Amino acid sequence: MKSFWEDWLAFFQAYGRFFLKQVKKGFLFLEEGKKIFSSLLYRQRGRFAQPISHLWLGFLLLLGIFLSPTIEEKLRGQAMGWEEGGGEEGVLTAAGYFSANTYTGGVRGEVVEYVVKKGDTVASIAKKFGISVDTVIWANNLKSTKIKAGQRLKIPPVTGVVHKVRRGETVYSIAKKYRVNPQNIVDFPFNTFLNDETFALAVGQTLIIPEGIMPKAQPRIKRPSLASVSVGTAAKGMFIWPTSGRITQRYSWYHPAIDIANKNAPPIVAAAGGKVVTVIYSRYGYGHHVIIDHGNGYRTLYAHMSNIYVKKGQRVSQGQSIGQMGSTGRSTGTHLHFEIIKNGVKINPLTTLQ
Numbered sequence: 395m396k397s398f399w400e401d402w403l404a405f406f407q408a409y410g411r412f413f414l415k416q417v418k419k420g421f422l423f424l425e426e427g428k429k430i431f432s433s434l435l436y437r438q439r440g441r442f443a444q445p446i447s448h449l450w451l452g453f454l455l456l457l458g459i460f461l462s463p464t465i466e467e468k469l470r471g472q473a474m475g476w477e478e479g480g481g482e483e484g485v486l487t488a489a490g491y492f493s494a495n496t497y498t499g500g501v502r503g504e505v506v507e508y509v510v511k512k513g514d515t516v517a518s519i520a521k522k523f524g525i526s527v528d529t530v531i532w533a534n535n536l537k538s539t540k541i542k543a544g545q546r547l548k549i550p551p552v553t554g555v556v557h558k559v560r561r562g563e564t565v566y567s568i569a570k571k572y573r574v575n576p577q578n579i580v581d582f583p584f585n586t587f588l589n590d591e592t593f594a595l596a597v598g599q600t601l602i603i604p605e606g607i608m609p610k611a612q613p614r615i616k617r618p619s620l621a622s623v624s625v626g627t628a629a630k631g632m633f634i635w636p637t638s639g640r641i642t643q644r645y646s647w648y649h650p651a652i653d654i655a656n657k658n659a660p661p662i663v664a665a666a667g668g669k670v671v672t673v674i675y676s677r678y679g680y681g682h683h684v685i686i687d688h689g690n691g692y693r694t695l696y697a698h699m700s701n702i703y704v705k706k707g708q709r710v711s712q713g714q715s716i717g718q719m720g721s722t723g724r725s726t727g728t729h730l731h732f733e734i735i736k737n738g739v740k741i742n743p744l745t746t747l748q
Contacts, residue, residue: 501647501648502551502584503551503582503583503584503585503602504551504584505533505548505549505550505551505556505600506548506549506551507546507547507548507549508523508546508547508548508549509544509545509546509547510541510542510543510544510545510546510547511543512543514541514543515539515541516530516531516536516539516541517539519541519547519549523549525549525550525551525552525553526553526613526614526615527539527614527615528553528607528608528611528613528614528615529550529552529553529554529555530547530549532555532556532608532611533547533548533549533550533555533556534547534548550602551584551602552582552602552604552646552648553604553605554572554574554602554603554604554605554606555572555602555603555606555607555608556600556601556602556603557572557600557601557602557603557606558598558599558600558601559595559596559597559598559599559600559601560597561597563595564593564595565579565580565587565593565595565726566726568601568603569603571609572603572606572607572608572609573606573607574603574604574605574606574607575642575643575653575655575726575727576593576726576727577642577643577653577655577725577726577727577729578603578604578605578606578642578643579601579602579603579604580593580724580725580726581604581643581648581649581724582602582604582648583648584602585601585602586599590678590724591677593726604646604648621640621641622638622639622640622641623635623637623638623639623640623641623654623747624638625637625638625660625661625662625663626663626713631746631747632666632688632690632692632746633665633666633694633734633743633746633747634663634665634666634712634713635654635665635747636654636662636663636664636665636694636696636730636732637654637656637660637661637662637663637719637730637732638654638656638660639654639655639656639660639719639729639730640654640655640656641653641654642654642655642729644744645742645743645744650733650740650741650742651695651697651731651732651733651740651743652731652732652742652743652744653729653730653731653732654729654730654732655727655728655729655730656719656728656729657727657728659700659718659719659720659728660718660719661715661717661718661719662696662699662715662716662717662718662719662730663712663713663714663715663716664686664694664710664711664712664713664714664716665686665694665712665732665734666686666688666692666694666712667688667709667710667711667712667714668686668687668688668689668693668694668709668710669686669687669689669707669708669709669710670684670685670686670704670705670706670707670708670709670710670716671685671686671687671693671706671707672684672685672706673702673704673705673706675702676722676723677722677723678723678724679723679724680695680697680698680723680724680731681697681698681699681720681721681722681723681724681725682697682698682699682700682701682702682717682720682722682723683695683696683697683698683699683723683731684696684699684702684704684716684717686710686716691736691737692734692735692736693734693735694732694733694734694735695731695732695733695735696716696717696730696731696732697723697730697731697732697733698719698720698721698722698723698725698729698730698731699717699718699719699720699722699730700717700718700719700720700721700722700728701717701718701720702716702717703715703716703717703718704716704717734746
């Protein structure tokens with residue numbers, strides 16, 4: 395009987411060892427399988443990593459396309475110095491160079507194509523689009539003013555020149571080529587730059603050169619001369635010239651102001667007495683600028699100053715120094731960007747100052 399139980403005990407011990415050995419083999423097999431499976435997953439992940447990354451980039455690109463109008467509007471508002479608000483603080487809506495609220499209809503920044511109709515002339519087409527005859531001729535490399543029905547013409551958005559950027563060119567070299575101030579190119583709201591602080595350009599991009607004149611060309615209608623002015627000189631109406639220098643840019647739908655440039659950075663004075671309602675120091679848009687409320691529906695704005703000598707809420711008298719000319723903000727050189735606002739609308743300062 396004893397040997398019977400001993401045999402059974404030996405059998406169970408042997409079976410137990412066999413079972414534990416098989417269990418151990420099973421665990422080792424599972425572990426090996428897990429490693430192989432993990433390796434396959436890793437390899438597949440590497441295999442599909444590039445397509446997945448491209449898929450995400452494509453998704454982000456599509457998202458950017460859908461959101462681009464909103465983003466562009468925001469960035470343009472920051473670059474141009476647009477501000478929201480109003481009332482007592484004197485912060486103007488769309489206080490930058492271009493106001494879609496003020497100018498409606500016919501505002502465009504791109505070159506369009508026009509098919510000549512019977513009876514059209516270069517002069518009639520130019521008049522229709524509000525640009526000069528020379529602009530139409532230069533944009534289409536016309537040898538004369540003769541055109542025929544069915545001919546397709548390129549029509550720039552403003553009087554001037556359309557230029558495709560070449561390697562090595564800058565805003566300054568292009569401005570010199572077409573006999574304009576660099577600020578004219580920068581202020582046109584549809585011109586874009588790789589860097590809004592340095593005005594870097596991309597090779598091959600198209601620029602609109604407002605008031606530009608083709609090299610060696612003799613315009614059919616001479617561009618109005620830009621006069622020099624002296625600070626404090628009495629003008630018709632209630633305003634005096636706010637600084638001394640040369641007028642380098644006139645009033646237009648995209649630039650509702652005049653620019654007065656002077657490399658010597660002279661003082662800037664209040665064009666009329668009033669209360670300082672805005673003093674802003676900024677690297678963008680208007681740069682360092684001041685707005686004065688004259689209490690009769692008129693306000694004046696002085697932009698791009700290097701130094702400001704007044705504070706918000708301060709009363710100033712006509713001719714009092716309020717700052718120094720500079721080149722802060724969206725500026726290509728030392729000048730004053732001067733605006734006159736009547737009842738919230740920016741008017742041509744030359745109608746009041748000359």
